[in-house]
Amino acid sequence: MNKQGVLTVVSGFSGAGKGCVMKALLKKYNYELSISATTRAPRTGEEHGREYFFLTREEFQGMINNSELIEWAEYVGNYYGTPKKYVENQLNAGKDVILEIEIQGALKVKNQFPDALLIFITPPTGEELKSRLIRRGTESIDKIKQRLQRAADEVIHMEEYDYIVLNETDKLEECVETVHNIIQNEHYKASNNYNFIIKMKDELKAFKEGDI
Amino acid sequence: MNKQGVLTVVSGFSGAGKGCVMKALLKKYNYELSISATTRAPRTGEEHGREYFFLTREEFQGMINNSELIEWAEYVGNYYGTPKKYVENQLNAGKDVILEIEIQGALKVKNQFPDALLIFITPPTGEELKSRLIRRGTESIDKIKQRLQRAADEVIHMEEYDYIVLNETDKLEECVETVHNIIQNEHYKASNNYNFIIKMKDELKAFKEGDI
Incomplete structure (x- = not known):
């Protein structure tokens, strides 16, 4: 199937x-749990690409402008969002x-x-x-x-x-x-x-x- | 639920x-397997209300006219159909x-x-x-x-x-x-x-x- x-x-x-x-x-x-992108600073023990994709505000803003996020929101001064490409790659790989x-x-x-x-x-x-x-x-x-x-x-x-x-x-x-x-x-x-x-x-x- | x-x-x-x-x-x-209605004659061992509801052509025609069948078809000279009331009763009883x-x-x-x-x-x-x-x-x-x-x-x-x-x-x-x-x-x-x-x-x- x-x-x-x-x-x-x-x-x-x-x-x-x-x-x-x-x-x-x-x-x-x-x-596969989708990994979100965020502009907040990593906490001790958190790794880029594991807990979150840690981005600068400029990088995040660029993803918004290029429609590279499925959804995003601002919360207590930081951006959080779901990168489209990561999700699509996993789905296409059958995950x-x-x-x-x-x-x-x-x-x-x-x-x-x-x-x-x-x-x-x-x-x-x-x-x-x-x-x-x-x-x-x-x-x-x-x-x-x-x-x-x-x-x-x-x-x-x-x-x-x-x-x-x-x-x-x-x-x-x-x-x-x-x-x-x-x-x-x-x-x-x-x-x-x-x-x-x-x-x-x-x-x-x-x-x-x-x-x- | x-x-x-x-x-x-x-x-x-x-x-x-x-x-x-x-x-x-x-x-x-x-x-609950729905029981069909039919105008064909019961075979040995078949019981009314178990294998089929065995009806006369007049009874079956009456059910068609009164919209009492969910679907029906004629096959090799006999009618076959699904009585609506039986199905609805079972569903309402949570089956x-x-x-x-x-x-x-x-x-x-x-x-x-x-x-x-x-x-x-x-x-x-x-x-x-x-x-x-x-x-x-x-x-x-x-x-x-x-x-x-x-x-x-x-x-x-x-x-x-x-x-x-x-x-x-x-x-x-x-x-x-x-x-x-x-x-x-x-x-x-x-x-x-x-x-x-x-x-x-x-x-x-x-x-x-x-x-x-």
Whole structure:
């Protein structure tokens, strides 16, 4: 079947446990996590081309001007973005690429790659999202309120995703398997197998026209 | 997630081994196979409501007139069709229903149930389809030619299916698992989970408006 890689975008509410799902998924299966470009300074131990592509503002601005980024945003004075070339190279090499980005970015990716698969990972209830944020115990009530308000703004776009996967408490493995299955099934979509369809049409047409 | 059953239509070239796949799938997993209506006489051992709903021509004609069939066709002097009510009852009871019907019928189902999942099961090559028909050893060369010509007519509609699954030699189990995964993933589609999305929107909106 199709040899082209599948481009998957995974999003979810901040604090909902999406990070744990992605970590477990990448540990168990062979996916290519897209590397973002940024203008922020590398932290100790971070390497260019591993955690990020570290660029100057001029370099980043040049990529914006040349449409070399699938999506980008400015956050606390620094640029962050997804280099198009890196993603395309991985897909053409037959690798399934995952982008873990927030919702506005995800919708921009879908715009440029209509075949991209958009998966939204969510806790089963709003109450559960709140509980997880509180249980982490690392943030003030004000910060938690901010995150919940952001979730309320983001949920409006949930229906623009292709699939919604629940990340239920103590069911991490189930969530990881579901995400993996959804991605792998993309390889069987008719729209991803036009070459195979054309081949079958040619072969069967030959039987019709000639002897068998 | 969504409690509504998924309606799946499985088609494939005659003689390609689709029957084996369906048999193994239904043995291993809990799917509801839709029962067709027909005007042909029951054969020994066949029961009304098990193999078929056996109807008179008048009864069948009445169902056509009252739009009670999802699709129907006349074949060698007898009517065959899929009763709408039976399928809808099963779906509303949360059961995943499978229709095993030929291609023209499948496209009519998609017309009436746009959310129906269409899966096409195919051998990996035209040559392999020919070999399987010959290996069965039950039919004349003329009959085999007819089947291949029909396949050549049918392959034109392959791209109208949602998924294409290869039924490769000695890989029956793999094919069955793929079909099962594709059907189960439908339950995670955003378009099948509007109730969940509405619930999350309401819950998160409440956080935004009130205290947490």
